[in-house]
Amino acid sequence: MHTVTRPLIVLSIACLMFGIAGCAQPPTEQIAAAEQAIKDAQTSGAATYLADEYAKLEGSLAAIKKEVADQESRFPLFRDYGKVDQMVVTAKGDAERVKAEAVKKMEEAKHAAVQAQQGAKDAVDAALGLVAHAPAGKDRAALEAIKTDAEALKASLIDVQMMLDKSDYVGAQTKAKAILEKSQAVSHEIETALAKIGKGHSAPPKSIKKK
Amino acid sequence: MPLNIQIPQKRRYAFGLLGALACSVLMIGCGETVPHDLVDAVESVDRDLMQAHAAEFSPSDYSRFAHQWMTLKARVEAEEDAIRWPWEESDLETALRLLHQEGRQTVARVTAQRNTLRRSAEEHLSSIEERARFITQQVSAIDSRFVLGQKPVESDLLIKQARTFLEEGKFGQSLLASQEAEKSLSAQKILLGRELGRYADRTRIGEWQQMAKQTIEWSRRHRGTAIVVNKADRSLTLYRNGKKMHSYPVRLGFNGIGEKRYQGDGATPEGQYRVSDKRGQGQTQFYRALVLNYPNADDRRRFLSDRKAGRIPRSRAIGGQIEIHGSESDLMALTLGCVMLDNEQMASLYNRVDQGTPVTIVGALDERNSVAMTLAHLGMGSDET
Numbered sequence: 047m048h049t050v051t052r053p054l055i056v057l058s059i060a061c062l063m064f065g066i067a068g069c070a071q072p073p074t075e076q077i078a079a080a081e082q083a084i085k086d087a088q089t090s091g092a093a094t095y096l097a098d099e100y101a102k103l104e105g106s107l108a109a110i111k112k113e114v115a116d117q118e119s120r121f122p123l124f125r126d127y128g129k130v131d132q133m134v135v136t137a138k139g140d141a142e143r144v145k146a147e148a149v150k151k152m153e154e155a156k157h158a159a160v161q162a163q164q165g166a167k168d169a170v171d172a173a174l175g176l177v178a179h180a181p182a183g184k185d186r187a188a189l190e191a192i193k194t195d196a197e198a199l200k201a202s203l204i205d206v207q208m209m210l211d212k213s214d215y216v217g218a219q220t221k222a223k224a225i226l227e228k229s230q231a232v233s234h235e236i237e238t239a240l241a242k243i244g245k246g247h248s249a250p251p252k253s254i255k256k257k
Numbered sequence: 258m259p260l261n262i263q264i265p266q267k268r269r270y271a272f273g274l275l276g277a278l279a280c281s282v283l284m285i286g287c288g289e290t291v292p293h294d295l296v297d298a299v300e301s302v303d304r305d306l307m308q309a310h311a312a313e314f315s316p317s318d319y320s321r322f323a324h325q326w327m328t329l330k331a332r333v334e335a336e337e338d339a340i341r342w343p344w345e346e347s348d349l350e351t352a353l354r355l356l357h358q359e360g361r362q363t364v365a366r367v368t369a370q371r372n373t374l375r376r377s378a379e380e381h382l383s384s385i386e387e388r389a390r391f392i393t394q395q396v397s398a399i400d401s402r403f404v405l406g407q408k409p410v411e412s413d414l415l416i417k418q419a420r421t422f423l424e425e426g427k428f429g430q431s432l433l434a435s436q437e438a439e440k441s442l443s444a445q446k447i448l449l450g451r452e453l454g455r456y457a458d459r460t461r462i463g464e465w466q467q468m469a470k471q472t473i474e475w476s477r478r479h480r481g482t483a484i485v486v487n488k489a490d491r492s493l494t495l496y497r498n499g500k501k502m503h504s505y506p507v508r509l510g511f512n513g514i515g516e517k518r519y520q521g522d523g524a525t526p527e528g529q530y531r532v533s534d535k536r537g538q539g540q541t542q543f544y545r546a547l548v549l550n551y552p553n554a555d556d557r558r559r560f561l562s563d564r565k566a567g568r569i570p571r572s573r574a575i576g577g578q579i580e581i582h583g584s585e586s587d588l589m590a591l592t593l594g595c596v597m598l599d600n601e602q603m604a605s606l607y608n609r610v611d612q613g614t615p616v617t618i619v620g621a622l623d624e625r626n627s628v629a630m631t632l633a634h635l636g637m638g639s640d641e642t
Contacts, residue, residue: 097312101320105327112328129335136331190511190523191402198407202414216430224417228410 070125072114076134081107083141091213092144095151099144106137155215162222163206169229170199176236192232199229291350296333299326299353302360311367313429314374318363325356371428378431382419385435388442389416395631396449399489403512403523404452405445412441450637452515456489456621456628457637465619468529472617473499482614484581486596488514488525489621489628493581493596495609502609505602507581510594514628517551517594519560519569520576525594525618526551530579532614535607544583544600545607549616551579581606581616 084103092100110133117125177196180189202225209218303326306312311319332349389412396402402409415438422431455461469485476483477499485494488509495503512523534548552560552575560575581596583603596618598606621628 097316098307098319098323101312101316101323102327104320105323105325106331108324109328109331113331129331132335133331136334188402194403194407195410198410201407202410216427220418220421220434221414223421224414227417228413 070122070127072117072127073131073134076131076138077110077114080110080134080138080141083138083145087141087145087148090145090148091152092148095148095155096144099140099147103137103141103144106133106140110134110137152213152215155219156210156213159206159210159215159218159222162219162226163203163210166206166222166225166229167203169226169233170196170203173199173229173232173236176233176240180236180239192235195228195232199225199232291333291347291353295350295353295357299329299357299360302357302364305364306360306367309364309367309371310426311363314371315363315367318367322356322360322363325352326360329353329356374428374432375423375426378419378423378428378435381432381439382416382423382435385419385438385442386416389413389438392442392445392635395634396445399453399514399628399631400509401449401453401514401628401631404515405448408441408445408448412438412445415441446635446637449635450632453628453632454637455516456626457624457632459624462621462624462626465527466622468617469619469622472496472529472615475615476500482610484610484614484616485622486525486581486616486618487622488527488618489623489626493598493606495606497609503605505598505606508597513594517556517576518563519573521573522576523594525596526556526579527618527620528553528555530616530618532581532610532612532616535610535612536580537607541580541582543580543595543597545603546580546582547607547610547614547616549579549581551577 084107087100087103092103110130113130113133114127117127117130173196177193180192202221206218206222206225209215209221303322306319306322311322329349329352333353393409396405396409415434419431419434419438422428422434472483472485473496475481476496480498482502483496485496486492486507487494491507491509493505493507494501495505509525510523513525515522515524517524517526528551530549530551530553532547533550536546536548538545540546557575560569563569564571564573576594579595581598581603583598583600620626
């Protein structure tokens with residue numbers, strides 16, 4: 047009885063261990079969740095606003111996949127996905143942190159762009175207002191050029207809005223800043239002309255004759 | 258009661274040796290996976306790469322580094338290879354040393370690339386700013402700013418954007434913006450060439466010379482006065498008996514240099530006209546005026562043809578009331594497509610001219626006129642235009 051039982055016990059233990067080890071599977075769902083978290087980070091602007099952090103996330107994902115491949119290349123009995131589990135948890139956590147930071151940075155950029163847009167719009171409105179009272183002066187060509195500039199600045203505000211719509215906040219902010227500076231220059235030009243001839247003089251309201 | 262175990266001398270030596278060996282194995286083999294200072298050094302390289310904006314300037318290089326670093330970091334954190342034989346080489350340590358070395362090289366390469374890009378962005382932008390200034394000066398010298406419409410503002414905004422990007426260290430974006438500005442400046446030149454190219458066109462100048470010659474010849478034959486207005490020179494010349502009597506400087510409409518197409522375009526028409534009416538003080542807002550018979554038959558034919566071809570919007574009219582006039586006041590002088598003189602000179606001209614006097618307005622009479630020279634300075638010879 048004793049001689050029959052011992053090999054059976056050993057065999058059972060071996061089978062159990064083999065079964066346990068053979069059943070070791072990669073944490074597919076967790077990996078997919080980490081991958082999704084990284085994609086979410088990208089969608090949230092991480093690749094733009096936190097490019098280096100995002101590159102590291104991609105690196106982490108690549109490392110996870112490499113580790114899974116390494117384990118899968120081993121004999122089933124020796125596969126161990128414990129390290130993968132740990133890496134996945136870290137990657138997912140990092141992705142969530144990067145996403146939150148990217149969202150914050152993007153919001154900041156959006157806020158700055160919208161503020162710049164408003165500043166540009168105010169400056170363009172001011173320039174257009176001054177153009178309406180611009181002196182005809184001696185140089186009609188200069189006045190028409192200023193009017194054309196002011197109209198061009200007004201038209202370029204559309205570009206800023208389009209950039210905002212496309213979430214290109216950096217581009218929108220830079221363009222708005224350029225519009226603001228140019229509008230201020232146009233306003234300054236008109237104000238200088240007004241100062242020269244006296245504020246009472248503005249373009250005459252006479253009807254324009256055929257030309 | 259103390260336990261007294263006797264161990265033979267030889268065995269004691271053997272146990273001692275075994276213990277020492279086990280200790281050294283534990284001390285060496287179970288020590289730190291890789292030196293901490295090596296991990297710190299790689300982390301420092303990563304910081305240097307981030308500071309050099311490697312992810313922006315050389316995304317592939319940084320991505321490769323980040324991939325390797327993350328893989329190795331995971332191994333370091335998992336304390337892999339913690340147990341190894343003292344004589345066994347740590348492949349993790351070797352890999353980290355290699356990554357550190359490659360990382361340093363990448364830092365150097367990315368820094369060099371960034372500096373090169375910065376220099377290129379700075380140089381390109383400076384050259385574009387200089388070109389924009391030059392075009393503005395040239396265009397202003399011939400009063401042709403209006404011809405360019407909204408293009409100068411477009412170029413200016415792009416240049417300003419490029420400057421901002423450069424100041425913010427976004428050299429790639431700065432270069433892109435200044436390249437766009439370069440295209441915009443080229444578009445300005447093309448537009449100038451298209452609108453003013455006739456000033457550098459020998460055939461057209463020949464036609465204008467012929468028109469002026471006919472007018473002077475008319476003055477000689479009829480022993481009368483005739484006027485020739487040269488738009489490029491901004492001059493009005495009065496002839497009597499075919500001889501030049503006086504020359505006056507003039508101002509044109511806000512788009513005077515342009516070719517008259519329709520009402521309100523600010524262009525001064527080119528063609529052969531006559532003084533159809535003389536308006537003295539009180540009859541005009543512009544001191545005194547000589548009304549021309551614009552549009553003439555040629556103007557009407559050209560206008561209808563352009564409108565039919567869709568070159569002129571249907572809503573546009575041909576215009577009229579083109580005059581040679583003085584100014585309303587020193588401060589409020591303006592003209593919308595006429596020829597304007599200072600009041601003193603207008604008075605002089607007015608007294609010398611009768612109704613019916615031929616007035617020929619030409620673009621230029623000389624191939625080396627100011628507009629053609631400007632186009633040439635801008636790199637647009639007669640062949641290009």
